[in-house]
Amino acid sequence: xxxxxxxxxxxxxxxxxxxxxxxxxxxxxxxxxxxxxxxxxxxxxxxxxxxxxxxxxxxxxxxxxxxxxxxxxxxxxxxxxxxxxxxxxxxxxxxxxxxxxxxxxxxxxxxxxxxxxx
Amino acid sequence: xxxxxxxxxxxxxxxxxxxxxxxxxxxxxxxxxxxxxxxxxxxxxxxxxxxxxxxxxxxxxxxxxxxxxxxxxxxxxxxxxxxxxxxxxxxxxxxxxxxxxxxxxxxxxxxxxxxxxxxxxxxxxxxxxxxxxxxxxxxxxxxxxxxxxxxxxxxxxxxxxxxxxxxxxxxxxxxxxxxxxxxxxxxxxxxxxxxxxxxxxxxxxxxxxxxxxxxxxxxxxxxxxxxxxxxxxxxxxxxxxxxxxxxxxxxxxxxxxxxxxxxxxxxxxxxxxxxxxxx
Amino acid sequence: xxxxxxxxxxxxxxxxxxxxxxxxxxxxxxxxxxxxxxxxxxxxxxxxxxxxxxxxxxxxxxxxxxxxxxxxxxxxxxxxxxxxxxxxxxxxxxxxxxxxxxxxxxxxxxxxxxxxxxxxxxxxxxxxxxxxxxxxxxxxxxxxxxxxxxxxxxxxxxxxxxxxxxxxxxxxxxxxxxxxxxxxxxxxxxxxxxxxxxxxxxxxxxxxxxxxxxxxxxxxxxxxxxxxxxxxxxxxxxxxxxxxxxxxxxxxxxxxxxxxxxxxxxxxxxxxxxxxxxxxxxxxxxxxxxxxxxxxxxxxxxxxxxxxxxxxxxxxxxxxxxxxx
Numbered sequence: 001x002x003x004x005x006x007x008x009x010x011x012x013x014x015x016x017x018x019x020x021x022x023x024x025x026x027x028x029x030x031x032x033x034x035x036x037x038x039x040x041x042x043x044x045x046x047x048x049x050x051x052x053x054x055x056x057x058x059x060x061x062x063x064x065x066x067x068x069x070x071x072x073x074x075x076x077x078x079x080x081x082x083x084x085x086x087x088x089x090x091x092x093x094x095x096x097x098x099x100x101x102x103x104x105x106x107x108x109x110x111x112x113x114x115x116x117x118x
Numbered sequence: 119x120x121x122x123x124x125x126x127x128x129x130x131x132x133x134x135x136x137x138x139x140x141x142x143x144x145x146x147x148x149x150x151x152x153x154x155x156x157x158x159x160x161x162x163x164x165x166x167x168x169x170x171x172x173x174x175x176x177x178x179x180x181x182x183x184x185x186x187x188x189x190x191x192x193x194x195x196x197x198x199x200x201x202x203x204x205x206x207x208x209x210x211x212x213x214x215x216x217x218x219x220x221x222x223x224x225x226x227x228x229x230x231x232x233x234x235x236x237x238x239x240x241x242x243x244x245x246x247x248x249x250x251x252x253x254x255x256x257x258x259x260x261x262x263x264x265x266x267x268x269x270x271x272x273x274x275x276x277x278x279x280x281x282x283x284x285x286x287x288x289x290x291x292x293x294x295x296x297x298x299x300x301x302x303x304x305x306x307x308x309x310x311x312x313x314x315x316x317x318x319x320x321x322x323x324x325x326x327x328x329x330x331x332x333x334x335x336x337x338x339x340x341x342x343x344x345x346x347x348x349x350x351x352x353x354x355x356x357x358x359x360x361x362x363x364x365x366x367x368x369x370x371x372x373x374x375x376x377x378x379x380x381x382x383x384x385x386x387x388x389x390x391x392x393x394x395x396x397x
Numbered sequence: 398x399x400x401x402x403x404x405x406x407x408x409x410x411x412x413x414x415x416x417x418x419x420x421x422x423x424x425x426x427x428x429x430x431x432x433x434x435x436x437x438x439x440x441x442x443x444x445x446x447x448x449x450x451x452x453x454x455x456x457x458x459x460x461x462x463x464x465x466x467x468x469x470x471x472x473x474x475x476x477x478x479x480x481x482x483x484x485x486x487x488x489x490x491x492x493x494x495x496x497x498x499x500x501x502x503x504x505x506x507x508x509x510x511x512x513x514x515x516x517x518x519x520x521x522x523x524x525x526x527x528x529x530x531x532x533x534x535x536x537x538x539x540x541x542x543x544x545x546x547x548x549x550x551x552x553x554x555x556x557x558x559x560x561x562x563x564x565x566x567x568x569x570x571x572x573x574x575x576x577x578x579x580x581x582x583x584x585x586x587x588x589x590x591x592x593x594x595x596x597x598x599x600x601x602x603x604x605x606x607x608x609x610x611x612x613x614x615x616x617x618x619x620x621x622x623x624x625x626x627x628x629x630x631x632x633x634x635x636x637x638x639x640x641x642x643x644x645x646x647x648x649x650x651x652x653x654x655x656x657x658x659x660x661x662x663x664x665x666x667x668x669x670x671x672x673x674x675x676x677x678x679x680x681x682x683x684x685x686x687x688x689x690x691x692x693x694x695x696x697x698x699x700x701x702x703x704x705x706x707x708x709x710x711x712x713x714x715x716x717x718x719x720x721x722x
Binding site: 147150151154155157158159160161162163165166167170171173176178180181184213214215218238239291292293295296297299300303340368381384387388389392395396397 | 446450462463477480568
């Protein structure tokens, strides 16, 4: 089993890359993912993340960070730890089987050009 | 007898309006100045951005009020306009910038509260909370003013003020009900700022006239404000407050704390060093 | 799975211009390079707020004040987008700060130069942001998805920065004698450090080859620097000012401007911490962070109390709830 996320330390220009001293125990504000609806009628789209202590603050922060230029009319936030993702290692098993089901696509069917409204 | 003296009230009304606009604008400008001092120094990136947004709102509102005053002044003969504003350097043209930069501390009409130093995050939050609550109730009244320009600016600004009030209230609650240290700090901020809160509700004559309000309206404003403060303080587990007889005042008459001089020295130095240059 | 195969698959994806996303397998070195580059970039944005923030309270007009505030705030926003992108690689923002504050992580050396006149706001916008954009536009096609997406957003916002800077200089260049003087002076001081922003020459840039193979980088330092010189040598004419390089001249054969030698000794010294403002900039960041500790703690403590209260409230109400029929 591969560990997908590992933590690394910093190295810079020609530096011997020993890394920084370990960070003190984390009192970091939780991380939130932000989704913005750019205008009525469109889906909320993932735009990035930010830190906040609760959902209300996350929405306010998202407003200040991600809608400074009228980019949105609605905001969703969800704490990052609550996002579940499909495993990229299983990508082939999950998504490749759809490849040969071309009959799901309208272009699969050969119909006379004269046929209208279909 | 010249033509102008035939409309006796006109001058007085204009004088009143200019003074009131400068009062509103000066409050905003100095608030904006103080908040902008935080830019790049906030406790966490997200809140640095949030506070800078608020600073931008303050500067934006200041510009609206100065521009309105400048428009009125530009429409009258220059000599008369200059007589209405206490410039200490005569501007080539009266603009938002000359109003902001070519008046000295004695001509500034902002409340003393806004010019006090930022102190720590607690003091800044409490100051924004006090000021925004005051502005929230005041602008509700100004929206109804027969001066459509003033009413329009108030209407536009109140949306911003509402957000500032919400944001700063939340911080007051968090700090009051956070750690022992944060509670001590907000209590200390309270001690520092409270003597300056009363001035918000002692209207100058020009304010009452321009805002078309009786003194009783400011009394109501004060009651509403105190109620709001105590409501938030209760949520913040902070002691309820009441007004005592004495409070600091003088800002509206141009008698300021020592801090304003330093603010202006910084803010005005370029336009004064290079008079009449374009930027 | 054999790692050789993983490496091969990874490189194949890169070669086919398929983006790498956070959960995908990636070589350790790729992850490390990205963390270094993205966090360095984020730190640059955040430290970069200081030299310009320095002039917010002294901006010469209300319009300029509002623009500068918005611009410096954008830089905070850009820092935030970039920290976000780096966080997808498994490092926390606190850890990145730790590296910055301990002096381990670097940021763009340009921000270790002082801003001593208003014209510097113009020169930074035109030259420093101009050089940044030159670097950043190719990065929006970088192979790592979150970084590329952050860069798209940043590039969109940066162009306002450069334009406002040029406008400041343009206004000064048409102004009084004193204004023209500070305009030229600012260009003189910012020109060379801006050229250094592209990093060491290709011969001295050990990471470049690998980064290009991984499509983290699309052009070499020298290519981008040349492009920047070509653009600025023309733009400066609109200002009626000059770039401080006597060797600057059009080379018909190369179809590029030739320019004089860069003072690499100065560059490496500023990188190593000997620039005019290194200590001051870092100390300011550290202080802001330390002064903010009690604020961050208080907000967390409040949140924890609130959660406990909510839990108790829910538990109590659970008992008294009527069954729903």
